[in-house]
Amino acid sequence: MKKTEAKDFRQLLLTLRARLRGDVNALADAALGKTRSENSGDLSSMPIHMADVGTDNFEQEFTLSLMEHDGSTLEQIEAALERIEAGAYGVCTECGCKIPKARLEVLPYTAHCVKCAEKASPR
Structure with a gap:
């Protein structure tokens, strides 16, 4: 790969990262932030409806799963940036x-050609 092409991909990866x-960071704030009652300013000790508790829990778990996926993508981006620095970017690992x-x-941020990616992905 030409240096100018690698430079363009490096900039794209830095932007994605x-x-x-x-x-x-925004997802972490949302997942670890306040509950619905705290956000609304209701700090009373009155119990909230069980459905509200379930919704809060679902939203927190969903947000945490999104964070996990984004974290995995960040790791792949970091690895791609390392491959650019090593001169191995654009070559299937x-x-x-x-x-x-x-x-x-x-x-x-892919590390694999199409054939190898198809072999690795579960069907």
């Missing part, structure tokens, strides 16, 4: 073949 870090530029434009 910054956006995801912001998303993860599994088979050593060149990853098509079109694939990198869609998934700039």
